[in-house]
Structures are given as structure tokens and as C-alpha cells.
Amino acid sequence: METINIGYGHMALGFLLLIIPTYFLYRYRTGLVKDTLWAALRMTVQLFFIGFYLEYLFLWDSVWINLLWVLFMIAIASSTVLKRTKLPQKMLFMAVAVAFLVSLLIIDFYFLGLVVRPEKIFTARYFVPISGMILGNMLSANVIALNSFYGSLNRERQLYLYLLGNGASPGESLAPFMREALIKSFNPTIASMAVMGLIALPGTMTGQILGGSSPSVAIKYQIMLMITIFASSLISVLLTLWISRRKTFDRYGMMRF
Amino acid sequence: MIEFDNLTFIYDNKPLMQHFTCCIARGEKAVLYGPSGHGKSTLLASVPGFVLPDEGTIRIDGRTLDATTVQQVRRRTAWLPQEFTLPYDTIQELIEAPFRLRANQSQKPTRATVMEHFDRLGLEPELYDKRSIEISGGQRQRIMLMIAALLHKEIVLLDEPTSALDPDSITRVIDYIRSLHEATVLMVSHDARFIDSFDRKIYIGD
Numbered sequence: 137m138e139t140i141n142i143g144y145g146h147m148a149l150g151f152l153l154l155i156i157p158t159y160f161l162y163r164y165r166t167g168l169v170k171d172t173l174w175a176a177l178r179m180t181v182q183l184f185f186i187g188f189y190l191e192y193l194f195l196w197d198s199v200w201i202n203l204l205w206v207l208f209m210i211a212i213a214s215s216t217v218l219k220r221t222k223l224p225q226k227m228l229f230m231a232v233a234v235a236f237l238v239s240l241l242i243i244d245f246y247f248l249g250l251v252v253r254p255e256k257i258f259t260a261r262y263f264v265p266i267s268g269m270i271l272g273n274m275l276s277a278n279v280i281a282l283n284s285f286y287g288s289l290n291r292e293r294q295l296y297l298y299l300l301g302n303g304a305s306p307g308e309s310l311a312p313f314m315r316e317a318l319i320k321s322f323n324p325t326i327a328s329m330a331v332m333g334l335i336a337l338p339g340t341m342t343g344q345i346l347g348g349s350s351p352s353v354a355i356k357y358q359i360m361l362m363i364t365i366f367a368s369s370l371i372s373v374l375l376t377l378w379i380s381r382r383k384t385f386d387r388y389g390m391m392r393f
Numbered sequence: 394m395i396e397f398d399n400l401t402f403i404y405d406n407k408p409l410m411q412h413f414t415c416c417i418a419r420g421e422k423a424v425l426y427g428p429s430g431h432g433k434s435t436l437l438a439s440v441p442g443f444v445l446p447d448e449g450t451i452r453i454d455g456r457t458l459d460a461t462t463v464q465q466v467r468r469r470t471a472w473l474p475q476e477f478t479l480p481y482d483t484i485q486e487l488i489e490a491p492f493r494l495r496a497n498q499s500q501k502p503t504r505a506t507v508m509e510h511f512d513r514l515g516l517e518p519e520l521y522d523k524r525s526i527e528i529s530g531g532q533r534q535r536i537m538l539m540i541a542a543l544l545h546k547e548i549v550l551l552d553e554p555t556s557a558l559d560p561d562s563i564t565r566v567i568d569y570i571r572s573l574h575e576a577t578v579l580m581v582s583h584d585a586r587f588i589d590s591f592d593r594k595i596y597i598g599d
Contacts, residue, residue, distance in 0.1 A: 292480060294478075295479055295480060297443055297472070297474065298472065298474065298477075298479060298491075299490075299491070299494065300441065300443075300472075301441045301443070301470060301472025301474075301550070302467075302470070302472055302491045302494065302497070302541075302544060302546075303467060303468045303469075303470070303491070303494050303497050303544070303546070304467075304491075304494045304496070305494075305495065305496075308494050308495065312480075386460075387463075388443075388445065388460055389442075389463075390443065
């Protein structure tokens with residue numbers, strides 16, 4: 137079954153839907169009208185650009201270009217995480233990037249190599265979109281985790297020093313903050329996993345069904361992707377926190393910022 | 394033995410303390426006293442390496458405190474900072490928390506031991522089962538002191554351990570600290586009676 141292509145005229149018709157939210161954002165003087173229009177414009181241009189680029193990526197299907205593209209996505213994701221958490225870019229960029237790269241490679245090799253098993257693991261059609269989806273989820277999980285970890289360390293500095301000053305190892309002193317970061321970061325994912333299919337039809341599945349896949353295949357992909365996303369996000373959060381700790385604490389265990 | 398050798402602390406580009414030298418013998422109970430803002434708490438916090446001197450050396454039993462030795466020193470200290478609240482819901486959790494650390498697990502007190510120490514500090518047994526928000530600042534301060542004592546560390550560091558206490562409780566706390574025979578105790582205080590109760594007084598000021 138072919139997917140129905142949306143003509144540009146019909147897309148323009150779809151954009152008219154924006155009039156309703158924009159009107160109410162204007163009426164209630166939220167100050168969000170400009171941001172909304174700008175975000176919609178950016179999203180459109182970026183997606184057209186990426187669509188165009190992916191066409192070529194799939195056509196060339198070169199391992200090196202695919203890897204380079206994923207490295208580029210990792211760089212953007214790492215920088216975005218640090219911008220959103222307002223943590224020092226220079227100090228932590230490599231820590232986050234390495235954590236993302238390692239967790240992404242582990243999960244890509246596992247998921248693509250053992251579960252999906254395409255002919256080539258780094259084939260663009262699988263490697264690029266799956267890495268992109270995993271990275272997007274890692275990004276949100278890491279923003280929440282880093283915000284919680286460094287935020288609570290600043291707020292509860294006394295607890296950290298109390299544990300350290302009463303014989304705790306650096307790892308033990310940071311354990312309550314790691315615990316809080318993991319809870320805050322993964323509670324929403326666990327909640328959404330638990331109701332998936334009941335109150336929400338996830339994007340990948342919907343996309344695959346619209347693309348002509350049978351619902352039974354789409355469901356299998358969705359289930360596997362949820363597991364993959366959960367595992368990769370958790371591994372990346374742990375790695376980011378572990379690696380960043382080496383940069384953010386001096387040899388006496390005191391925070392550098 | 395704790396040795397402060399020619400210490401200088403600089404805060405906001407101004408010297409907070411300059412060329413301070415002092416030695417606390419093993420088992421001694423010493424009080425740092427003097428006007429606020431002259432570095433008493435800073436000096437106390439320098440023993441577990443929370444604040445580093447800009448000049449000078451700290452030695453614990455002859456070993457220089459640095460990044461390689463700080464963790465060993467922290468395993469030998471009990472640290473009670475100035476009035477503060479820890480995020481534990483109940484008093485039982487508050488008491489048990491430091492004994493869950495690997496370095497302290499062997500020291501975990503029984504409930505009977507805790508009750509005996511409660512009695513010595515004038516704390517009612519019912520407090521053990523209360524929530525943290527239900528107790529007063531003075532009660533919390535005495536409980537924290539008891540935890541520091543029950544950890545059985547060689548070095549006990551107490552910052553203002555009587556700031557929230559009434560005169561009767563201060564007397565109990567003085568006796569309690571004196572009874573920690575083995576421990577070297579370094580304290581900060583502004584309370585004249587508390588300061589006078591210990592033989593070793595170290596003035597920190599101009």
C-alpha cells in the first residue's frame with residue numbers, strides 16, 4: 137500500500153490550523169506569538185532540509201558518511217543539553233559527547249546487530265533514523281538528570297559535605313543525588329511506557345503504519361524501540377553523570393562551579 | 394594530632410587568617426573562639442579538606458593533608474556543621490543514615506544504645522519515632538551531636554554545637570563532649586560558659 141503524498145497546496149491548508157492557537161496566544165497576551173511562528177518556520181525549514189539530506193544519505197549509503205552524520209548529531213545534542221542545563225560548555229562538552237557516543241554505539245550494535253539484523257549495521261535506512269530517535273530521547277533524559285543532579289547538589293550542599301565529612305566515599309556522598317536524578321529523569325518514561333497503546337499511539341508506530349507497514353510489524357518495532365530508548369537513555373545518563381563528575385569536582389571532592 | 398602550620402586563608406582577595414600555627418594533641422578537647430568573620434569555621438572545615446589554605450600545611454598524625462590523603466582523613470572524622478537541616482523524613486532515618494556508609498557500618502548502634510545516649514543528652518525516647526519536622530532546633534542539635542559521638546571517630550569536629558540550646562542542655566552537652574575520652578575534639582563556639590568549660594581555648598581574631 138502506497139502512502140498518500142501530501143501536495144504543497146494541501147500542506148499550506150494544514151498550516152492554516154496554526155491560526156487557532158496563534159489567535160488565542162495573541163488574545164491572552166502570552167507573548168508567545170512570535171516564538172510560535174518562528175518555531176513553526178524553523179521546524180519546517182529544518183525538516184525539509186533534513187528530508188532532502190536523508191534522500192542523499194540513503195542514496196550514497198556510505199558507512200563513513202553515516203557515522204559522520206551521527207557524530208554531528210551527537211555534537212548538536214551534547215551542546216543542546218549543556219545549553220538547556222546552563223552548565224559550562226567548555227568543561228563538560230566532551231563528557232556529555234563521549235557518554236552519548238558510547239551509549240549510542242552499545243545500543244546500536246545490540247539493537248541493530250542482534251535484534252533487527254539488517255545486512256549492514258551501519259546502513260543509512262536503519263542506522264541514521266534509529267540513532268536519531270535514541271539521541272532525541274537521550275537528550276531529554278540527560279537534561280532532566282543533569283538539572284536535578286547539579287541543582288540538588290547546589291541546594292543540598294550541606295548533605296553532601298555532611299556525608300563526606302563523616303566517612304563517605306565520594307561515590308557514597310553523591311549517591312542520594314544520583315538517585316534523585318534517576319528518579320526524576322526516568323519516572324516520566326516509565327509512566328509513558330506503562331500506558332503506551334492505551335492512551336497514546338506512539339509516533340514510530342503511527343509513522344510505520346502510514347508508511348504501509350502492517351500493524352503487527354509496526355508494533356514489534358515500537359516495543360523494541362521503547363526498550364532500546366529506555367536502556368540507552370539510562371546508560372547515557374549514568375555515563376554522563378560519572379564522566380562529568382571527573383570534570384566538575386576537584387581532587388578533594390569539591391565542586392568547581 | 395592535628396597540626397596547623399603557618400596557615401593563611403584568603404577570602405574575596407582579603408586575608409581571613411594569616412600565618413596561623415597551632416597543634417591539637419591526641420584526645421584533646423579544644424575550642425576555637427573569637428569574633429565572627431575571622432576564620433574559625435573555615436579552620437574547622439579545613440581539617441576534612443572542605444576548604445584549602447592558600448598557604449601553609451595541615452598535618453594529621455604527621456601526614457600532610459592533600460588530595461591523596463584527604464579520603465583517609467575523612468574516614469577518621471565526624472563532622473557536625475553549624476545549624477542545618479538534612480533531608481531525612483524521620484529521626485530514625487536521620488540517625489541511621491551515616492551508619493549505612495561502608496566506613497561506619499560496624500559502628501551501627503542498637504536502639505538501646507541510642508536510648509542511653511538520648512537520656513544523657515536530656516532527649517525524650519519518643520523523639521526516636523518522630524518526624525524530622527516535629528522536633529526543635531535544640532533537639533536536632535543534640536541528636537546530631539549524639540550521631541557524631543556514636544560514630545566513634547578519632548577526630549570530632551563540631552561547629553557551634555550549642556547555638557540552639559538552653560543552659561541546662563548546654564551543661565549536658567559539655568559533660569557529654571568531655572566523656573569522649575579517646576577522641577580529639579575541635580569545636581567552634583561563641584558561648585562563654587561552653588568555652589570556659591574546656592582547658593584548651595584557641596583565640597581566633599585580630
